[in-house]
Amino acid sequence: MAVQRRNTHQRQLVLNAVLARNDHPSAEDIYLDVRNIEATISRGTVYRNLNLLEESGLISSVHVPGGNRFDWRLDNHAHAVCTSCGMLVDAPMSYSTQDDCAAEASTGFQIMSHTTVYTGLCPRCQTAQTELDGDSSTCSI
Amino acid sequence: MAVQRRNTHQRQLVLNAVLARNDHPSAEDIYLDVRNIEATISRGTVYRNLNLLEESGLISSVHVPGGNRFDWRLDNHAHAVCTSCGMLVDAPMSYSTQDDCAAEASTGFQIMSHTTVYTGLCPRCQTAQTELDGDSSTCSI
DNA sequence: GTGTTTGCAAACTTTTTGCAAACAC
DNA sequence: GTGTTTGCAAAAAGTTTGCAAACAC
Numbered sequence: 516m517a518v519q520r521r522n523t524h525q526r527q528l529v530l531n532a533v534l535a536r537n538d539h540p541s542a543e544d545i546y547l548d549v550r551n552i553e554a555t556i557s558r559g560t561v562y563r564n565l566n567l568l569e570e571s572g573l574i575s576s577v578h579v580p581g582g583n584r585f586d587w588r589l590d591n592h593a594h595a596v597c598t599s600c601g602m603l604v605d606a607p608m609s610y611s612t613q614d615d616c617a618a619e620a621s622t623g624f625q626i627m628s629h630t631t632v633y634t635g636l637c638p639r640c641q642t643a644q645t646e647l648d649g650d651s652s653t654c655s656i
Numbered sequence: 657m658a659v660q661r662r663n664t665h666q667r668q669l670v671l672n673a674v675l676a677r678n679d680h681p682s683a684e685d686i687y688l689d690v691r692n693i694e695a696t697i698s699r700g701t702v703y704r705n706l707n708l709l710e711e712s713g714l715i716s717s718v719h720v721p722g723g724n725r726f727d728w729r730l731d732n733h734a735h736a737v738c739t740s741c742g743m744l745v746d747a748p749m750s751y752s753t754q755d756d757c758a759a760e761a762s763t764g765f766q767i768m769s770h771t772t773v774y775t776g777l778c779p780r781c782q783t784a785q786t787e788l789d790g791d792s793s794t795c796s797i
Numbered sequence: 798g799t800g801t802t803t804g805c806a807a808a809c810t811t812t813t814t815g816c817a818a819a820c821a822c
Numbered sequence: 823g824t825g826t827t828t829g830c831a832a833a834a835a836g837t838t839t840g841c842a843a844a845c846a847c
Contacts (some may be wrong), residue, residue: 521847522847523845523846541836542836543836559838562838563838566838581835581836582836582837583837
């Protein structure tokens with residue numbers, strides 16, 4: 516039997532904070548946001564609620580270097596992360612559940628889903644980098 | 657100018673330890689392996705060398721929940737990770753650099769590569785799980 | 798009233814770093 | 823000899839957890 520979940524003020528604030536952001540915030544980001552509304556909330560509560568909300572399927576998360584990042588989107592979609600500043604954006608690439616089945620067949624794992632993370636430089640860090648190194652794009656247009 | 661790299665005994669041992677394993681070891685795994693040969697090596701040295709070897713393009717790594725895992729394979733390939741025990745295996749799925757260019761076009765990032773991680777239960781944990789819950793595969797055959 | 802949740806603090810895991818001594822070149 | 827690398831220890835970053843008080847139902 517599933518554990519009974521209660522609607523606490525803090526839980527609602529954490530959920531609202533995730534829903535209010537489009538930039539894939541970290542747990543710390545959410546903690547800081549919620550603390551502006553409820554000054555006495557603790558990091559522990561934020562972490563616990565982020566995990567519970569994800570288990571409940573109300574939010575999702577992406578694991579990238581630097582920590583877990585949260586997302587109000589529930590559909591499977593890819594992300595791009597900047598190696599320089601950590602900026603994380605949605606990458607509108609197609610998601611195929613057939614890939615999951617193919618991976619299931621080839622690995623013997625029972626695959627639930629997959630996540631694709633594109634790694635590179637965000638526009639701002641590209642500019643900063645280009646001024647030092649020159650352009651090094653790998654994709655011709 | 658690039659930094660001059662020296663061939664130290666410890667660096668060679670760390671590289672050899674990665675090359676010797678097929679199970680995508682963690683930094684701690686490598687530390688323990690190398691310590692069997694060079695008892696006085698420190699974790700700091702292992703971490704530093706794993707990072708340097710990756711920068712040098714001699715090894716690669718996969719970032720998964722639980723930490724960084726290392727791989728002697730240098731070609732881009734997908735992985736499957738077990739949510740229960742953390743087992744990490746290669747997933748022989750096709751890798752398309754065209755996806756990188758598509759993501760570059762849609763995000764504005766300068767994409768270097770992408771990593772795909774399939775998430776699910778490894779065969780062993782499936783068996784353990786099925787005994788409790790019954791089969792819950794999502795892929796029909 | 799019962800059982801979940803909170804805030805706090807401590808602990809934990811993984812990784813990085815400052816420093817003086819040791820080493821590679 | 824010069825500059826990199828090492829071992830050590832401390833610290834950092836991110837996250838989890840034990841506990842008693844507070845709260846939701």
